[in-house]
Amino acid sequence: MSNIRRVGTMTAAVEDYLKTIFLLSTRGEPVTTGALARELHVSSPSVSAMMKRLSDGHLVDRGTGVHLTEQGVREALRVVRRHRLLETFLAQSLGMSWDEVHVEAELLEHALSERLEARIDAALGHPTRDPHGDPIPPAAGAHDESWGxxxxxxxxxxxxxxxxxxxxxxxxxxxxxxxxxxxxxxxxxxxxxxxxxxxxxxxxxxxxxxxxxxxxxxxxxxxxxxx
Amino acid sequence: MSNIRRVGTMTAAVEDYLKTIFLLSTRGEPVTTGALARELHVSSPSVSAMMKRLSDGHLVDRGTGVHLTEQGVREALRVVRRHRLLETFLAQSLGMSWDEVHVEAELLEHALSERLEARIDAALGHPTRDPHGDPIPPAAGAHDESWGxxxxxxxxxxxxxxxxxxxxxxxxxxxxxxxxxxxxxxxxxxxxxxxxxxxxxxxxxxxxxxxxxxxxxxxxxxxxxxx
DNA sequence: CGGATGAATTAGACATGTCTAACATCCGGC
DNA sequence: GCCGGATGTTAGACATGTCTAATTCATCCG
Incomplete structure (x- = not known):
C-alpha cells in the first residue's frame, strides 16, 4: 500500500533529499554529493543515483554542486513547512520541549495530509515561527530563510x-x-x-x-x- | 532513508497487513487472500507474496485462511493502538469530526514513535475508547475487541x-x-x-x-x- | 465423471532506494 | 608534468512491495 507516497515522484526519500539540499544551501554550505551523504546518513552512490533521478525530474540542476530548480524549491518548502508546523503543533498541543519536537516532526512530516496541515495551521493561528525561531514557509507566497x-x-x-x-x-x-x-x-x-x-x-x-x-x-x- | 521503517521486519506495509487481518478476524469475517486484496486495494498475488513473508516471520499461520500468531496479534494491536490514539488525539486537539479522523490516522499511524505515542496517551488521560467507541488496546495487557x-x-x-x-x-x-x-x-x-x-x-x-x-x-x- | 468456475499461487517484470567494490576525474604539490 | 588523495560515478547486487499473465487446484453442477 505504502500510504506514505504522494502524487507524482514525491516519496519520503525524495522529500528528505530536497529538504536537505534546501537547508544546506540556505545555511550557505556547499551542496555536494559528500555533504548530502553525510547529512542523510547514506552512501555517496546512493546520493549520486538520487541526484540523477531528481535531475531527470527537473527538481535539481547539477553544475558545480547541486542546486534546486524553481520547482525543487517549491517542493522543498512544502516539506519544510510541514516540518515546522508539526514542531510548533507538538510543542503547543503536547507541551513537548524544543529539543524533542525536531525528531518527531522528522518522522511525521512525510505522512501529513494537506487537510491536516491546514487544520493544524489554522488551530495555531497561522504561526510564522517554529519553537526554534525558524520561519514557517507560507502555503503560498514568498519565504525568507535568512539566519541573521x-x-x-x-x-x-x-x-x-x-x-x-x-x-x-x-x-x-x-x-x-x-x-x-x-x-x-x-x-x-x-x-x-x-x-x-x-x-x-x-x-x-x-x-x-x-x-x-x-x-x-x-x-x-x-x-x-x-x- | 525511509524514516518510516521500524525495527526488524515491521514496515508500513507489514503493519497494514497485520492490522487488516486483525480487524477482519475480530469482525468475524473470513481472512482469505481475496478478502485482504479487496480490503488493502492490492492484487491477490501481492497478498500471496506478503503472506509468505509474514508466515516466514512467524506473524501468521496459514491453514484454512490466515490467522495471526501470538506475536502477530501483539504487533497488530500496537498498530491499532496507535491508530485509535491518533484518532482520539486529532478529535480532541483539533476538533476534527469522527468521520475525518480515520483517514488521517491511517496516514500517521506508521510514523508515530513510541515516545510520541506515550505523550499523546498521557495528554489524553489514557483513554480507553476512540471517537467511534472502538476500544484502544493498552500498551501492555489484555484487550477486548468485541463488537456487541x-x-x-x-x-x-x-x-x-x-x-x-x-x-x-x-x-x-x-x-x-x-x-x-x-x-x-x-x-x-x-x-x-x-x-x-x-x-x-x-x-x-x-x-x-x-x-x-x-x-x-x-x-x-x-x-x-x-x- | 468431466468441464466450468473461481480462488490462490507461481512466474516474471518493474520501481524505489539502498549498499559495496571498482573506476574515473580533478586538483594541489613537488 | 606527473602523482596521490579526495571526490564522485558506474556497475552490480539486494530488499521491499507492487503489478499482469499464466497456471494450479478445488469445487460444484449437470
Whole structure:
C-alpha cells in the first residue's frame, strides 16, 4: 500500500533529499554529493543515483554542486513547512520541549495530509515561527530563510536579540533552553575568554558562560543602541 | 532513508497487513487472500507474496485462511493502538469530526514513535475508547475487541445503548453524527418498515429513520428494563 | 465423471532506494 | 608534468512491495 507516497515522484526519500539540499544551501554550505551523504546518513552512490533521478525530474540542476530548480524549491518548502508546523503543533498541543519536537516532526512530516496541515495551521493561528525561531514557509507566497548573524564574534558590550537557534543538536538545545536562551530574548554580550574559552553573556541579570560550539548555534541581530 | 521503517521486519506495509487481518478476524469475517486484496486495494498475488513473508516471520499461520500468531496479534494491536490514539488525539486537539479522523490516522499511524505515542496517551488521560467507541488496546495487557450486537434486528420496543459505530464509511459516519447517533447514547427502537424500508428509532424525543445500511454499522447492547 | 468456475499461487517484470567494490576525474604539490 | 588523495560515478547486487499473465487446484453442477 505504502500510504506514505504522494502524487507524482514525491516519496519520503525524495522529500528528505530536497529538504536537505534546501537547508544546506540556505545555511550557505556547499551542496555536494559528500555533504548530502553525510547529512542523510547514506552512501555517496546512493546520493549520486538520487541526484540523477531528481535531475531527470527537473527538481535539481547539477553544475558545480547541486542546486534546486524553481520547482525543487517549491517542493522543498512544502516539506519544510510541514516540518515546522508539526514542531510548533507538538510543542503547543503536547507541551513537548524544543529539543524533542525536531525528531518527531522528522518522522511525521512525510505522512501529513494537506487537510491536516491546514487544520493544524489554522488551530495555531497561522504561526510564522517554529519553537526554534525558524520561519514557517507560507502555503503560498514568498519565504525568507535568512539566519541573521551568529552569536559567535559579536563584539563585547553589544545587545544581541536571539532570533533562531539551530535545531541540529538536541542536547545543546536542551542546555540552551535551561539557560533561558530562546528566540525573542535579548543578551548583553560580554567577553570571549581567551584561547577558545567560554563566551560570556548576561540574560536578565544572570551571567551565562557559553562554550564555543553553542555560540555557533545561536543566531540573531545586534540591537543598535538608541540615544 | 525511509524514516518510516521500524525495527526488524515491521514496515508500513507489514503493519497494514497485520492490522487488516486483525480487524477482519475480530469482525468475524473470513481472512482469505481475496478478502485482504479487496480490503488493502492490492492484487491477490501481492497478498500471496506478503503472506509468505509474514508466515516466514512467524506473524501468521496459514491453514484454512490466515490467522495471526501470538506475536502477530501483539504487533497488530500496537498498530491499532496507535491508530485509535491518533484518532482520539486529532478529535480532541483539533476538533476534527469522527468521520475525518480515520483517514488521517491511517496516514500517521506508521510514523508515530513510541515516545510520541506515550505523550499523546498521557495528554489524553489514557483513554480507553476512540471517537467511534472502538476500544484502544493498552500498551501492555489484555484487550477486548468485541463488537456487541448490531442495531439491525433489534426488537421493537427495546432500549439500545450505542457503543461502537463502524468507521469504514465516512459519509455514513457524518450522517449518523448529524442525527446524534454516537457512542453512549440510548435509542428507543421502533419498527422496521417492511420490504427493506427504514428502521425507526427515537433519540431524545426525536424520531429518526435509518436506512438498512446504517443499522449494520451501529453496534451496542440492549438495555434490560428494570422493574 | 468431466468441464466450468473461481480462488490462490507461481512466474516474471518493474520501481524505489539502498549498499559495496571498482573506476574515473580533478586538483594541489613537488 | 606527473602523482596521490579526495571526490564522485558506474556497475552490480539486494530488499521491499507492487503489478499482469499464466497456471494450479478445488469445487460444484449437470
Amino acid at each position: 548573524r551568529p552569536l559567535a564574534g559579536t563584539p563585547s558590550g553589544s545587545r544581541f536579540r536571539v532570533e533562531r537557534v539551530s535545531d541540529r543538536d538536541s542536547a545543546a538545545l536542551r542546555y540552551l533552553g535551561e539557560k533561558g536562551i530562546r528566540p525573542g530574548f535579548v543578551l548583553e554580550v560580554g567577553d570571549q575568554e581567551p584561547y577558545g574559552g567560554s563566551f560570556m553573556v548576561r540574560l536578565g541579570g544572570e551571567q551565562i558562560a557559553l562554550g564555543q560550539v553553542l555560540t555557533h548555534l545561536v543566531f540573531g541581530t545586534i540591537i543598535e543602541e538608541e540615544s | 450486537r448490531p442495531l439491525a434486528g433489534t426488537p421493537s420496543g427495546s432500549r439500545f445503548r450505542v457503543e461502537r459505530v463502524s468507521d469504514r464509511d465516512s459519509a455514513a459516519l457524518r450522517y449518523l453524527g448529524e442525527k446524534g447517533i454516537r457512542p453512549g447514547f440510548v435509542l428507543e427502537v421502533g419498527d422496521q418498515e417492511p420490504y427493506g424500508g427504514s428502521f425507526m428509532v427515537r433519540l431524545g424525543g426525536e424520531q429518526i429513520a435509518l436506512g438498512q445500511v446504517l443499522t449494520h454499522l451501529v453496534f451496542g447492547t440492549i438495555i434490560e428494563e428494570e422493574s
